[in-house]
Amino acid sequence: MKQAPVRLATLLLLAGLLLLVIASFASLPLQWQALLSADALRSATEFVAGFAPPETAPAFLDKTFVALLETLAMSALGTGLAAIAGLMLALPASGRLGRSLRAVTRILLNATRSVPELVWAAMLLIAAGLGPFAGTLALAVHTSGVLGRLFADALENTPPLPEASLRINGASALAAFLYATLPQISPQLLSYTLYRWENNIRAAAVLGVVGAGGLGQMLKYHLSLFQMQQAATVIIAMLLLVAAVDALSFALRRWMMH
Template sequence: MTTSRMPSRPPRRWSGAVMALLLAALVVASFASLPLQFAAFFTAEAVSSVAEFIAGFAPPETGSGFLAKTAVATAETLAMSAVGTLLAVVAGVLLAIPAAGRFGRPLRGAVRAVLNVLRSIPELVWASVLLIAAGLGPFPGALALGAHTAGVLGRLFADALENATPLPEQSLRTNGATPMAAFLYATLPQTLPQMLSYTLYRWENNIRAAAILGVVGAGGLGQMLKYHLSLFQMQKAATVILAMLLLVALVDGASFWLRRILTR
């Protein structure tokens, strides 16, 4: 009579626990090192000041002339985000192909370093630099969005291309297809829905970023908001803020609807 042996217990891995402890220690150290004064937010003076400040925004400016200016600035912000995202998609695809290792590992590392530089510099910094070169207006704002977003999308596109199943492309190349044709007909269709989803998500982010870039002189709603806040014209600033919220909500809804269509 043979007795069945119980399966041995798998070795315990401590890496997850160690990582969790390190993250917890980092959070505790962050709170301990910052001079956080939460009690100051709830004093009578702070509550009164905030209430008085918020009351200054009501009611929003609804004059026809100002609403027309706000509509033009809204369209400018939307156009800035769309052009910046389009430029980023083109640059991201061109950089993603070598970043996915299609032309060798040395070029892969060099292009990925370029992508790291592009996305590590915030849009506001890109806009500040490009405003010096191109002047005030939405054009440098669109270029700033394109530069930063190209680094983000290029990295995401490259990862999607690397994670695609290689068998369809290999089959086409075995049967005589050129490398470019095999890539276009086998690998790209696999990753296209994911790449489109990334693009729509970044467009949502660029709407918000475009509204902020106007603060440094890139036009659109952000420039109007900075102007009216600097003059303490709070009711006009409230109208601009409402236009920002409406624009973001509309783009979020459109993007969600398009993503549902693409994933069916």
């Protein structure tokens, strides 16, 4: 079987990416010798050794578990709110409500997802105060932009024939969307939502650095006091939480495929 020839545009794109990588190495002051020196390796070894053994006092483990649940709740609630808002924004962003509204909604989605969660949290802390509420809102706002764009693209790529058939037979626009289009894209929407939930678990842990609660706030507190053993326990809790959510998400995606 004859293979399709590689397009000139593809070759130019690969050449451009290669030149960009070479230019990046040439322009950045990368100090590989200092990084791999004996002093750097010794300092890194001493720093890592300070984390052992992790803190295992029952009172501290209980406090870490509460922070873990707080981080999990922030990510789940933020992702759930974002999924609802993203679906609502995806309808006009997909062009179903007119071209002008599509352009405006796309700009809104670009703006919300262009600002990182950490920046959203820093701004929302002024209005909502310290704690997990600001972190939840930051995750919801940023993820709304991401999911709204993904959901809109999924709607645009959905075959229109099933919905058009229901409309021809007298169904309303809402009924045709709910019974024809939404069932087609619901596995894809759920897969996108689960993927963003995995990312938001990590983001929720980082948001604690600016005072948004959860494991991140504990980690910042103990690292600032050079309490490395307590910080090690918090880091292990983060790893366990991310691994558990990844496993749950993988199981749900496999269940959807069957």
